[in-house]
Amino acid sequence: MTTSSLAVSECTLSSTTHANKSRHTFSSLKGKTFVVKLGGSTLEYQRMVLQDCICLHALGASIVLAHGGGPMINEWLTKLHIPICFQHGLRVTNAQTLEVVRMVLCGQINQELVAMATLLGGDVVGLCGTDGNIVQGHIADESLGFVGEIDAIHPMLVRQVIDDGYIPIIAPLGLAPNGSCLNMNADLVASRLASALQASRLTFLSDIDGIYGSDGSLVAEMNEAEAQTLIERGIITNGMIPKVNACLHALEDVPCVQIANGRTPHVLLHTLEDLPLGTRFVH
Numbered sequence: 001m002t003t004s005s006l007a008v009s010e011c012t013l014s015s016t017t018h019a020n021k022s023r024h025t026f027s028s029l030k031g032k033t034f035v036v037k038l039g040g041s042t043l044e045y046q047r048m049v050l051q052d053c054i055c056l057h058a059l060g061a062s063i064v065l066a067h068g069g070g071p072m073i074n075e076w077l078t079k080l081h082i083p084i085c086f087q088h089g090l091r092v093t094n095a096q097t098l099e100v101v102r103m104v105l106c107g108q109i110n111q112e113l114v115a116m117a118t119l120l121g122g123d124v125v126g127l128c129g130t131d132g133n134i135v136q137g138h139i140a141d142e143s144l145g146f147v148g149e150i151d152a153i154h155p156m157l158v159r160q161v162i163d164d165g166y167i168p169i170i171a172p173l174g175l176a177p178n179g180s181c182l183n184m185n186a187d188l189v190a191s192r193l194a195s196a197l198q199a200s201r202l203t204f205l206s207d208i209d210g211i212y213g214s215d216g217s218l219v220a221e222m223n224e225a226e227a228q229t230l231i232e233r234g235i236i237t238n239g240m241i242p243k244v245n246a247c248l249h250a251l252e253d254v255p256c257v258q259i260a261n262g263r264t265p266h267v268l269l270h271t272l273e274d275l276p277l278g279t280r281f282v283h
């Protein structure tokens with residue numbers, strides 16, 4: 001048995017119910033592209049998420065894993081006594097902060113995901129948004145420092161990696177026209193990648209079940225007007241603001257966009273059952 005088929009059987013065995021229930025869904029994954037965004041808040045559950053990615057990949061889907069790492073960047077900034085500051089969910093990034101962002105996202109988190117996925121039998125390639133000019137952007141707001149707004153996604157390298165049979169694992173950095181590296185919000189990178197790849201599904205895995213509304217209960221479906229109202233009323237705050245904007249942006253090109261809890265066992269397999277799960281964005 002190959003390492004890849006081992007990973008599939010481990011995944012399928014530990015989720016026999018899903019495999020049985022979803023036999024029809026699983027048999028039709030060829031040609032489908034799933035973009036998964038793994039939030040920094042959920043990286044401790046990376047093993048389970050990677051297992052599901054490897055399983056779906058072995059069953060024929062093209063998988064792209066985009067990751068964040070906000071909490072780990074905060075940990076390192078704190079250790080180094082560098083101040084932490086966010087505006088509307090985006091990190092204010094001066095030159096010193098950018099050095100730490102790059103080291104943590106690429107040197108630590110991306111490398112750990114690649115090592116863990118390889119150990120689990122996956123064929124993965126670690127990339128960062130600057131590789132092959134995948135994520136091109138510019139500084140949109142001087143007050144945020146080296147934070148990029150995305151101008152273009154060049155998905156050729158990602159497509160090549162997929163076509164060669166690998167799962168690309170992508171860190172959220174970008175390149176400015178002058179060649180300088182920019183800190184990008186990972187949700188926005190995942191969203192734009194999903195659009196550029198014409199993905200059939202974009203799933204944001206975070207540390208909450210989905211979006212909580214004004215009465216504190218989970219909102220199963222949300223459209224743009226409802227999202228804007230919740231942002232204006234201060235019910236959607238912090239990192240959820242760019243995440244919601246990313247979801248709304250992707251909805252123009254991607255038929256299924258949802259936020260789900262990355263701590264739920266085999267949540268990616270659940271997403272294929274088309275049962276209510278987390279918050280799904282609708283027109």
Ligand SMILES: Nc1ncnc2c1ncn2[C@@H]1O[C@H](COP(=O)(O)OP(=O)(O)O)[C@@H](O)[C@H]1O
Nearest residue numbers: 039040041206207210211212235236237239240
């Ligand atoms: N209305 C809301 N519903 C759910 N979570 C919200 C809401 N508003 C703000 N949040 C916050 O958004 C967080 C998820 O965003 P973020 O911290 O950026 O996560 P990630 O690292 O997974 O991308 C939640 O942990 C929660 O604290």
Ligand SMILES: CC(=O)N[C@@H](CCC(=O)OP(=O)(O)O)C(=O)O
Nearest residue numbers: 040068069070090091184185186
């Ligand atoms: C500009 C900006 O805010 N960049 C983010 C990049 C990481 C990220 O987005 O991580 P999460 O998905 O865990 O939030 C940051 O520096 O934290």
